[in-house]
Amino acid sequence: xxxxxxxxxxxxxxxxxxxxxxxxxxxxxxxxxxxxxxxxxxxxxxxxxxxxxxxxxxxxxxxxxxxxxxxxxxxxxxxxxxxxxxxxxxxxxxxxxxxxxxxxxxxxxxxxxxxxxxxxxxxxxxxxxxxxxxxxxxxxxxxxxxxxxxxxxxxxxxxxxxx
Amino acid sequence: xxxxxxxxxxxxxxxxxxxxxxxxxxxxxxxxxxxxxxxxxxxxxxxxxxxxxxxxxxxxxxxxxxxxxxxxxxxxxxxxxxxxxxxxxxxxxxxxxxxxxxxxxxxxxxxxxxxxxxxxxxxxxxxxxxxxxxxxxxxxxxxxxxxxxxxxxxxxxxxxxxxxxxxxxxxxxxxxxxxxxxxxxxxxxxxxxxxxxxxxxxxxxxxxxxxxxxxxxxxxxxxxxxxxxxxxxxxxxxxxxxxxxxxxxxxxxxxxxxxxxxxxxxxxxxxxxxxxxxxxxxxxxxxxxxxxxxxxxxxxxxxxxxxxxxxxxxxxxxxxxxxxxxxxxxxxxxxxxxxxxxxxxxxxxxxxxxxxxxxxxxxxxxxxxxxxxxxxxxxxxxxxxxxxxxxxxxxxxxxxxxxxxxxxxxxxxxxxxxxxxxxxxxxxxxxxxxxxxxxxxxxxxxxxxxxxxxxxxxxxxxxxxxxxxxxxxxxxxxxxxxxxxxxxxxxxxxxxxxxxxxxxxxxxxxxxxxxxxxxxxxxxxxxxxxxxxxxxxxxxxxxxxxxxxxxxxxxxxxxxxxxxxxxxxxxxxxxxxxxxxx
Numbered sequence: 058x059x060x061x062x063x064x065x066x067x068x069x070x071x072x073x074x075x076x077x078x079x080x081x082x083x084x085x086x087x088x089x090x091x092x093x094x095x096x097x098x099x100x101x102x103x104x105x106x107x108x109x110x111x112x113x114x115x116x117x118x119x120x121x122x123x124x125x126x127x128x129x130x131x132x133x134x135x136x137x138x139x140x141x142x143x144x145x146x147x148x149x150x151x152x153x154x155x156x157x158x159x160x161x162x163x164x165x166x167x168x169x170x171x172x173x174x175x176x177x178x179x180x181x182x183x184x185x186x187x188x189x190x191x192x193x194x195x196x197x198x199x200x201x202x203x204x205x206x207x208x209x210x211x212x213x214x215x216x217x218x219x220x
Numbered sequence: 221x222x223x224x225x226x227x228x229x230x231x232x233x234x235x236x237x238x239x240x241x242x243x244x245x246x247x248x249x250x251x252x253x254x255x256x257x258x259x260x261x262x263x264x265x266x267x268x269x270x271x272x273x274x275x276x277x278x279x280x281x282x283x284x285x286x287x288x289x290x291x292x293x294x295x296x297x298x299x300x301x302x303x304x305x306x307x308x309x310x311x312x313x314x315x316x317x318x319x320x321x322x323x324x325x326x327x328x329x330x331x332x333x334x335x336x337x338x339x340x341x342x343x344x345x346x347x348x349x350x351x352x353x354x355x356x357x358x359x360x361x362x363x364x365x366x367x368x369x370x371x372x373x374x375x376x377x378x379x380x381x382x383x384x385x386x387x388x389x390x391x392x393x394x395x396x397x398x399x400x401x402x403x404x405x406x407x408x409x410x411x412x413x414x415x416x417x418x419x420x421x422x423x424x425x426x427x428x429x430x431x432x433x434x435x436x437x438x439x440x441x442x443x444x445x446x447x448x449x450x451x452x453x454x455x456x457x458x459x460x461x462x463x464x465x466x467x468x469x470x471x472x473x474x475x476x477x478x479x480x481x482x483x484x485x486x487x488x489x490x491x492x493x494x495x496x497x498x499x500x501x502x503x504x505x506x507x508x509x510x511x512x513x514x515x516x517x518x519x520x521x522x523x524x525x526x527x528x529x530x531x532x533x534x535x536x537x538x539x540x541x542x543x544x545x546x547x548x549x550x551x552x553x554x555x556x557x558x559x560x561x562x563x564x565x566x567x568x569x570x571x572x573x574x575x576x577x578x579x580x581x582x583x584x585x586x587x588x589x590x591x592x593x594x595x596x597x598x599x600x601x602x603x604x605x606x607x608x609x610x611x612x613x614x615x616x617x618x619x620x621x622x623x624x625x626x627x628x629x630x631x632x633x634x635x636x637x638x639x640x641x642x643x644x645x646x647x648x649x650x651x652x653x654x655x656x657x658x659x660x661x662x663x664x665x666x667x668x669x670x671x672x673x674x675x676x677x678x679x680x681x682x683x684x685x686x687x688x689x690x691x692x693x694x695x696x697x698x699x700x701x702x703x704x705x706x707x708x709x710x711x712x713x714x715x716x717x718x719x720x721x722x723x724x725x726x727x728x729x730x731x732x733x734x735x736x737x738x739x740x741x742x743x744x745x746x747x748x749x750x751x752x753x754x755x756x757x758x759x760x761x762x763x764x765x766x767x768x769x770x771x772x773x774x775x776x777x778x779x780x781x782x783x784x785x786x787x788x789x790x791x792x793x794x795x796x797x798x799x800x801x802x
Contacts, residue, residue, distance in 0.1 A: 060407045107405050111802060120388030121802045122412075125404040130395045136405075 061129075063137045064177045067108045073101050074112060081116045091119060091127055095134055104138045137175045140182035142220045146198040149188030156210075157196035161185060163210045164198075167217065180220070228294035235290075243274055243285035247298055253739060254298055255307065255336055257314075257374050257425055259286035261742040264379035269372070270310050271336065274298045282306055308340045316348035318426075319369035325427040332425035332737050333372060355400065360410030362587060363580040364421060364431050368400050371428040376738075377401060377420035384724050386699035387530065389414045389802075401428075404802065413533040413802055415698070417526035417722045418580030418604075418731015423741070431580050431732065435607050435614075441572045441600070442485045448566050450488035451481050452552045452631070453576040455496060456642030456727040457605050459753040460578065463734035464609025465619040470749035472757060475624020480612045481576070482625060491627045492575070493634030495552035496641040496650070498775070499523060500766035502792050503545045503647075504654035505783035507717055511659075511688065516540045518693075518708065518715040521647050523547040525585035526722025526731070528796065530698050535705050536798035541718075544793040546598070548641065549575045549582055552631075553598030554791040559779045560630070568596050575602040578642070578730030581722065588794070604732030633771045636667075636757070636764035643751035644696035644726035645672035645679060648719040652683065652692070653765045660686040667764050673755070675725050675747045678704060680715075692717045697724035725751065 080097035084090040094117070098109050105128050107121075114121040128134045146161045165171060168181050175182040191197045194206025198216075205216055224239040230247050237246045244254050258269035267284035274285045277295040282303065285296075297303065315337065322328050355368035375392065378401060382388040389412045393402045403412045421429045441449045458474040467473065481489045507519050522528055522543040531538055546554065552575075557568040575582055582602035603611075612619055626632060637653050640646030649669040656664055671681035672692065677700035683690045693715045695704045701720045707713045723730045725747025736746060763769055780788045 060405050060411075062405050062407075110404070114802065120382070120391070121404040122388055122391040123382075126391040126393055129393050 061136055063106050065138050065175050065179050067106050069102060069108060076101050077112055078116060081113060085117050095128055099134060104135045137173055140175045140180050142181050142200050144181055144183045144198060144200050145186045147189050148185045151192035152196040155195040160196055160208055160210050163213045167213055226290045226292050228290050230296045231298055237290055241290050243288050243290055243296055244272055246290050248743060252298055254285050256286055256738055257332060257372060260376045260379060260423060260738055263383040264376050269374055271307055273303060273306050275300045275303050308342060311337055311340055311342050312347050314372050317352055326430045327427035330735060331427060358408050360408035361414060363416045363583040364429060366409060366429050368428060370426050371401055372426055373399060374425060376423040377429055380419040380423045384419055384697050384699060385417060386702045387415055413800060415526045415529040416581035416584040419723060421731055422733060422735050431604050433607060434601050434603060435611050437601055438574055446570060447572045448487050448570055449572045450490060450556060451486045451574045451576055452490045452492040453477060454492045454578055454727060455639050456578045457576050459750050460605050460733045461609060469744060469746060470753040472753045476619055476622040478627055479622040479625040480617050480619055483617050484611055484615055488628045490631035491634050492548050492552050493638035494631040494771060495548035496638035497635055497766035497769050497772055498551050499545055499548045500637055500650045500654050501772055501783045502788060503543050504651045504658060506543055506545060507655050508658050518718045519543055521719045523647055524722040526581035527701060527720045532796055532799040533801060538705060539796045542796055546792055546794045547585060549577060550598045551792050557596045558791055573599045575599050576608045577602050578605055578727040578732050580604060580731045606734055633769060635766050635769050636761040637766045639757045640754050642727040642754050644721050645694045648672045648692055648694050650766060654767045656685045691715045694719045696721040696726050698722055
């Protein structure tokens with residue numbers, strides 16, 4: 058299995074770290090508080106890269122692997138940052154039968170990232186979602202708050218070019 | 221019977237056991253073995269694999285006998301049709317995601333899953349076909365490989381790494397069908413703070429984790445007419461190798477082991493015990509030096525490469541406390557490629573030293589940067605006891621029928637002090653036998669330091685040596701080492717000398733020793749039985765103090781000068797480096 062460190066360079070600030078350390082110190086004496094710490098960390102940084110998980114490991118003495126195990130168990134935690142433009146492609150039933158799978162693959166190839174990842178420049182992140190309630194427009198995707206419907210694979214380039 | 225005895229019936233047999241006993245243990249006490257896969261006594265009692273299920277009258281569903289306590293009047297059936305059907309279904313499901321390459325698997329023949337499938341007569345192994353995750357084999361570590369395609373997610377390795385060793389570099393990642401055992405951020409094992417102890421290997425029920433087999437390199441060397449290939453056997457290997465040939469746990473097979481190695485074609489079959497005596501000469505001297513000249517104390521032993529690596533990763537602040545002595549394996553190699561080479565008139569480059577070791581971390585140790593004598597590596601290949609067993613099998617040598625033979629000269633002579641190196645407390649006792657006499661200049665009334673013997677994880681003792689009071693501590697298993705070092709750090713303990721062995725119980729329970737299935741491990745104290753055999757060997761040896769060995773006297777007179785001399789330092793001492801915590 059290839060390692061899952063994000064390819065986006067880490068740019069945490071001293072201020073963020075202080076905030077995280079304060080949150081850890083507030084929680085660390087409570088048994089079973091790792092999930093709460095990870096939630097705080099994700100609130101502060103937006104995601105949980107190795108640099109952030111190491112801060113938690115060093116401060117609490119909890120092994121890094123145990124922290125990573127919890128972070129990958131729960132869907133609420135992300136190892137990758139969200140991009141400046143968050144592409145969310147619906148793979149719900151209606152969109153899927155209308156060819157969203159191919160469409161999704163095309164974007165993935167174009168950006169060189171998989172579902173859940175972010176481009177190294179931090180511009181685009183990609184994720185698959187399930188039904189956004191616009192089945193009449195299937196297949197559909199959103200880029201931040203912009204909605205695109207009745208898509209074809211040929212439109213990928215022109216949509217990405219807008220950002 | 222006392223109040224806390226519980227009476228129950230297992231398969232209609234009356235059983236009386238203490239309260240708190242599990243059904244699994246109660247059944248075992250009346251000769252019934254309930255199969256298990258995930259259960260490992262004290263460290264992995266998670267009731268996850270569902271192989272040990274039994275029927276309990278009045279319970280709505282089958283229960284996991286490994287964690288279910290007995291109750292008064294309970295009626296248990298361990299092999300009812302429902303139980304057997306359930307276990308078989310579980311096995312079929314496990315097999316459905318298992319890489320079934322049993323013919324070429326290193327664990328074929330002692331795989332716990334294979335044994336159960338045979339016992340339960342699982343016929344249609346492809347009954348549940350469908351999508352399977354495919355994992356790359358991780359061969360990044362020096363000492364082992366992990367093949368998650370054979371992993372059954374029992375988590376025994378995770379428990380060994382975390383609970384026994386407090387190393388915790390492996391764990392359960394992801395969820396559901398994607399669940400797999402791996403390191404943080406799915407880094408390769410070679411990239412993280414793994415200490416190479418191999419405890420994960422000896423608890424794995426299948427072939428998912430195994431040492432890197434280096435037997436072919438040794439076969440090649442043996443076939444090379446230009447190489448002088450010699451083997452050294454560690455103190456503990458002689459009391460475990462027999463297990464590779466189905467002999468009872470703890471059988472001392474020193475004579476047969478020597479005979480078998482000679483028949484494999486080694487040019488010399490030598491005893492690492494000689495180098496253990498040498499380690500004591502240097503280490504006891506180093507201790508006396510540190511005490512008398514105000515050096516860094518407590519001094520901590522450095523024979524266990526798993527422990528040394530753990531120290532470098534987790535407690536770099538204790539590096540100055542580590543004895544600078546190389547381990548017996550490395551000292552043997554250094555002497556073989558210097559004094560021995562000179563004596564035999566062989567170019568050191570043509571000498572190929574093989575270690576027969578209880579340990580997977582020895583594979584790491586041979587590659588340590590510092591372990592070099594001039595331009596030579598001290599030891600060329602470190603094989604585990606298991607690999608030695610496989611070589612003997614492959615050569616068609618009928619081990620149990622061999623005569624007992626003696627080690628070759630000049631390294632055939634060793635003391636009782638060296639033999640007990642293989643058990644926790646042994647190095648401490650051996651060092652005390654020599655250091656005490658070096659300090660006082662008088663003969664010890666008794667060489668038995670009983671307080672540091674035994675299988676407990678942490679042992680303490682205080683000895684009066686002349687005018688000195690010496691506080692010693694012995695720890696085995698790295699979670700115990702962690703506890704001891706933290707108490708030293710907090711200033712709660714004032715030890716002068718600490719012995720630490722990476723594996724629980726010391727080398728006799730090392731990660732390179734023969735794999736015993738959980739069915740044995742959970743009911744036999746391997747540490748205790750194997751160690752007893754070493755202490756018996758110590759008792760029976762004529763010389764029990766390293767400094768009284770004629771070989772030591774000759775080696776120092778002839779070649780090394782005095783313990784701690786510049787030449788001894790060049791050959792027999794090493795240094796350490798700080799490594800990352802994760």
